[in-house]
Amino acid sequence: MAMAAAAIAGRRGRFGGGGFSRTRYDEPEDDGPSMLWIGLFAVCGVALVVAGVVYAKSSYEDPRKELVAQYNDEVDLWTEKYRKEFAQSKFSWRILNPHMKEVTVPGTVCPPESDPADCTPTTAHTEEQLVTLNLTAADKAKIAWTQLPAAEKEDALARPQKLDDIHTYDELMFGAGGMFPEETKGEWDDADWTGEPYLLELRAETSSGQVQTFAMGPLPLLKQRPIGANQKMCRIHYGNNMHNGHCWDTLALSQICVQLNLTKDGWVGDKNGNIGCTGHDAAVYDKHCPGTARLLSPHTATCDFSLVNITVRSAQDPHVAAMMLTAGSLNFGPTPGENWQSGIVMLAVGGVLLLPVLPVLYLNLFAKRRSYHQHMMTDFDSIRTGSSRSRSISPHTRVVVGDYDQDAVYADGDLPKTGTVSQRGGAKYAAQGVEVP
Numbered sequence: 001m002a003m004a005a006a007a008i009a010g011r012r013g014r015f016g017g018g019g020f021s022r023t024r025y026d027e028p029e030d031d032g033p034s035m036l037w038i039g040l041f042a043v044c045g046v047a048l049v050v051a052g053v054v055y056a057k058s059s060y061e062d063p064r065k066e067l068v069a070q071y072n073d074e075v076d077l078w079t080e081k082y083r084k085e086f087a088q089s090k091f092s093w094r095i096l097n098p099h100m101k102e103v104t105v106p107g108t109v110c111p112p113e114s115d116p117a118d119c120t121p122t123t124a125h126t127e128e129q130l131v132t133l134n135l136t137a138a139d140k141a142k143i144a145w146t147q148l149p150a151a152e153k154e155d156a157l158a159r160p161q162k163l164d165d166i167h168t169y170d171e172l173m174f175g176a177g178g179m180f181p182e183e184t185k186g187e188w189d190d191a192d193w194t195g196e197p198y199l200l201e202l203r204a205e206t207s208s209g210q211v212q213t214f215a216m217g218p219l220p221l222l223k224q225r226p227i228g229a230n231q232k233m234c235r236i237h238y239g240n241n242m243h244n245g246h247c248w249d250t251l252a253l254s255q256i257c258v259q260l261n262l263t264k265d266g267w268v269g270d271k272n273g274n275i276g277c278t279g280h281d282a283a284v285y286d287k288h289c290p291g292t293a294r295l296l297s298p299h300t301a302t303c304d305f306s307l308v309n310i311t312v313r314s315a316q317d318p319h320v321a322a323m324m325l326t327a328g329s330l331n332f333g334p335t336p337g338e339n340w341q342s343g344i345v346m347l348a349v350g351g352v353l354l355l356p357v358l359p360v361l362y363l364n365l366f367a368k369r370r371s372y373h374q375h376m377m378t379d380f381d382s383i384r385t386g387s388s389r390s391r392s393i394s395p396h397t398r399v400v401v402g403d404y405d406q407d408a409v410y411a412d413g414d415l416p417k418t419g420t421v422s423q424r425g426g427a428k429y430a431a432q433g434v435e436v437p
Contacts (some may be wrong), residue, residue, distance in 0.1 A: 035364070048350030056343030061338040067325050067332050068165055074321040075167040082316035083172055085262055088207035091174045091312045092145035095362045097218070098130040098196040130196045132187065141421075145203060148174040148312060156319060158330040166332070171319060174312040180253075180305035184221050190300070191224040191248050202258060202312070210266030214275055216256065219283050221305050222297075223249040241298035250296040252303050254286035256310040259320070270315070277313060 028407060090265035099167065104126050110119035133139070154170045179200070186195025197218035204209045226246040234240060234247035241248045260267040269275040276282040287296055291307030313320070322330050334342070 032404060035058060037327060038357055038360050040351045045350045045353030045357065048346045048353065051216050052343045052346030052348075052350060054343070059340035059343065064333045064335060071318065071322055071325055071332070072167045073171045074316070077320045078316055078318050079167075079169050082262065082314060083170065084171055085207060086314045086316070087150065089262075089267065090203075090205045091148045092203045092205075093148065093176075093179065093310055094143050094145050094203075095179065095198060096135060096143065096201055097132045097138060097199040099133055100128050101131045101133070102126050103129050103131065127167070131203075132196055147194070148176050148310070151175050156330065156399065157322060157328075158233050161331050161333075162335055162338070169318055171317065172314075173317075175309055177309040178306050180221065180308050181311060182304050182306045183302050186222070186302075188224075190243050191226075193220050193222045193224075195221060197221075200310075202310075204267035204312075206262070206266050212268060214269070216260070216275075216282050219253060221253050221303075222250070222296075224250050236241045239298045248298070249287070250298055251285040251287060252289055252296055253283060253305065253308055254288070254290045255284045255308060256282050256313045257284060258282045258310070259315050260312065261315040277311075419434045 060134035104124065105122075107124040108122045110116070110121050151173055154171070156171070157166065177202045180198065184195045186193050188194070197220045199215070201218065201221065202214045203211060203213070224241070225248065227234070229238065229247040231242060231247075234242050238247055238249055241250065258275050259277045260269065260275060274280055276284075278284075288294060289296065289303035290305060296303075326332060345436075
């Protein structure tokens with residue numbers, strides 16, 4: 001009886017008093033697959049199964065069919081009516097300002113106290129410069145128009161996507177380049193470019209002779225816009241272009257894109273009067289010099305602006321409808337059959353990934369339960385036979401007998417003959433293997 005009580009007390013000491021805690025018996029055996037890989041398989045498998053169900057369910061609907069039907073209607077109208085009217089129209093452009101003009105540049109005189117190495121006097125002379133003029137109606141009438149040539153392009157829908165049910169058409173636009181000079185004179189004055197801005201006019205004439213004129217500008221070839229960046233970000237991303245309390249980004253004119261609607265009054269802009277292809281200004285600015293991938297810097301003084309193109313498109317162009325219907329992606333989306341195939345593939349791959357998960361989890365749990373059961377049976381066998389594993393005590397053990405403490409040194413295997421283990425001694429000393437008769 002005493003041996004059984006000591007063995008039970010010893011178990012309480014090892015497992016933390018009245019409850020069980022993690023011991024070496026609960027440690028999993030490292031003889032199976034890594035649970036990290038099993039977890040990864042489980043996450044990927046569940047994600048693929050969920051995605052496969054979503055795709056399979058979406059195959060019962062066909063939003064693509066409605067979008068393609070609307071697009072095909074626009075293509076048919078373009079082919080039967082609008083393309084012919086657009087091709088028979090004429091579009092021309094001209095630059096009203098600035099103009100090259102011979103101007104007199106006054107001479108300069110160096111101050112008497114200046115260093116001759118830092119100042120070079122000049123004499124008065126004449127040179128040609130770009131100058132903005134105040135033009136009268138008669139002056140404008142003398143400026144010639146340059147007609148824009150037609151340019152045919154292929155359909156520009158995104159690929160890959162199913163094109164069997166999409167109507168094709170011949171795209172048409174008008175465009176040209178070379179409006180601006182290769183180089184322009186000017187310099188930066190903080191965020192302002194001192195070069196002369198350009199004022200353009202576009203004339204649109206229908207086949208019936210209706211003429212509309214659109215003014216664009218003044219358009220600076222280079223400009224800067226404020227950016228919401230702190231000093232550190234400005235130094236890293238914008239060349240430390242910090243002045244007037246703001247960070248500035250340098251932009252160059254890259255193209256001019258005009259989009260017009262054909263009405264009974266001729267070619268006009270949209271309902272807000274805008275003529276830009278994106279619904280805003282026709283002038284498009286970019287962080288690169290036109291026609292190149294060279295990034296601008298705060299010290300960029302010029303680009304080859306002869307590469308700037310002007311383009312005129314019809315608002316009835318199916319390309320415009322495709323951009324609106326597809327939110328700019330030019331892809332109408334997968335068909336129901338493609339959604340079904342994608343869903344089946346995802347379900348199959350997800351199922352394959354999940355196949356080893358449940359068996360491995362079950363085997364891992366079974367192995368832990370079996371190990372725990374074996375250790376429990378070993379302990380109870382020790383109690384029943386009176387041969388507890390924990391008979392030995394350490395050389396220095398404090399044994400609490402009755403109501404007082406007794407320090408004793410016992411040889412291995414020797415036990416006290418009388419006394420009871422008090423609550424003050426607790427499981428701490430019982431855990432040393434002390435048997436109490």
